[in-house]
Amino acid sequence: MSAGGNAILDVQVWRGREKGEFQAFAVPRRTHQTVLDVVTAIQREQDSTLSYRFACRVGMCGSCAMVVNGRPRWTCRTRVAEVIKDGEPLRLEPLRNFPVVKDLAVEMTQFFDKWKDARGFFEPGTMPEKDFAVVPPASPERRAADAGIECIGCGVCYSACDVVAWDEDYLGPAALNRAWTLVNDVRDRGQAVRLKAVSGSAGCQACHTHMNCTQFCPKAIAPTYSIAGLKRAMLRWTLRGRP
Amino acid sequence: MSAILFTAQRLTAFVLAAAIAIHLATIIYAVHSGLTAGNILARTHGNIGFLLFYAVFVVAVAIHAPIGLRNVLREWTPWRGRSLDVALALLALLLLILGGRAVFAVFSA
Numbered sequence: 471m472s473a474g475g476n477a478i479l480d481v482q483v484w485r486g487r488e489k490g491e492f493q494a495f496a497v498p499r500r501t502h503q504t505v506l507d508v509v510t511a512i513q514r515e516q517d518s519t520l521s522y523r524f525a526c527r528v529g530m531c532g533s534c535a536m537v538v539n540g541r542p543r544w545t546c547r548t549r550v551a552e553v554i555k556d557g558e559p560l561r562l563e564p565l566r567n568f569p570v571v572k573d574l575a576v577e578m579t580q581f582f583d584k585w586k587d588a589r590g591f592f593e594p595g596t597m598p599e600k601d602f603a604v605v606p607p608a609s610p611e612r613r614a615a616d617a618g619i620e621c622i623g624c625g626v627c628y629s630a631c632d633v634v635a636w637d638e639d640y641l642g643p644a645a646l647n648r649a650w651t652l653v654n655d656v657r658d659r660g661q662a663v664r665l666k667a668v669s670g671s672a673g674c675q676a677c678h679t680h681m682n683c684t685q686f687c688p689k690a691i692a693p694t695y696s697i698a699g700l701k702r703a704m705l706r707w708t709l710r711g712r713p
Numbered sequence: 714m715s716a717i718l719f720t721a722q723r724l725t726a727f728v729l730a731a732a733i734a735i736h737l738a739t740i741i742y743a744v745h746s747g748l749t750a751g752n753i754l755a756r757t758h759g760n761i762g763f764l765l766f767y768a769v770f771v772v773a774v775a776i777h778a779p780i781g782l783r784n785v786l787r788e789w790t791p792w793r794g795r796s797l798d799v800a801l802a803l804l805a806l807l808l809l810i811l812g813g814r815a816v817f818a819v820f821s822a
Contacts (some may be wrong), residue, residue, distance in 0.1 A: 570805070665716075669715055669716035671715045673715065675715065675716075701719075704716050704720075705719070705720055705723060708716045708720040709720065
């Protein structure tokens with residue numbers, strides 16, 4: 471389809487919650503149009519009751535993820551031309567593995583609660599350090615943390631994860647990836663508690679290495695490798711008698 | 714507990730990878746060399762090396778298999794909790810008894 475002229479895009483949008491149906495909209499096709507542009511056009515010009523979530527529109531905030539033609543994506547940085555061929559409909563659904571609030575907006579409380587459960591926050595210890603920590607940028611720990619640190623919390627990996635789909639207690643790729651960045655933070659003083667938190671039955675060892683998270687992460691992070699790192703760290707920690 | 718089971722399963726996997734390779738190679742060698750059951754039993758009888766190798770093999774299996782089965786059951790069925798753990802501990806014991814009995818029988822035959 472040429473992106474200019476009077477071309478019209480056939481858009482199928484999920485309406486409702488867990489139960490609902492697809493509603494068809496016709497949206498003018500524009501050059502370089504993103505999927506988020508399409509949703510916004512529908513909401514502003516055709517049906518103001520359509521619910522969805524976005525904030526920054528530039529791939530920083532992680533708010534606008536949806537399932538687009540069967541695959542989880544960040545919609546603000548996904549151009550329509552990337553996901554459909556000429557004449558195909560654009561099919562938009564809420565993220566999988568999340569409770570649906572309404573239409574394309576999902577409830578993310580459980581997702582972020584799992585970050586807390588995985589001790590995905592910096593633990594400074596009880597006493598202030600005497601001096602600044604020196605962290606050489608080329609050190610293996612810093613490189614490992616760098617590889618996973620750019621997560622924007624969009625939930626795409628969580629939506630794509632098969633293990634989350636069959637075990638709702640599983641901490642999920644994003645929370646475990648965050649835990650891995652902190653395992654590699656030499657300043658952190660909560661490592662034993664964190665390793666215990668990520669090694670429960672819903673922790674890192676539940677990962678089946680399907681790599682869906684790595685396939686779909688819009689920030690090109692590889693949570694699968696982070697989780698593999700956690701498994702190795704947990705193994706060493708257990709062999710040392712779980713100090 | 715979960716970390717200990719994970720670690721035990723990974724460590725026994727290392728043992729089994731080597732043990733199974735040796736076991737299969739030995740079977741293929743014995744078959745291709747035309748050894749009879751009598752020949753094989755004559756070689757295993759009183760052989761401490763054979764006894765130790767297969768004793769380690771049986772212990773590794775008795776640890777490895779129930780942990781894996783526990784994971785499968787927890788993922789694919791609603792079975793959880795103490796009854797599952799007890800059932801799989803009994804399976805481990807069964808594997809240990811049956812395997813140990815077989816190894817000792819071949820050793821002492």
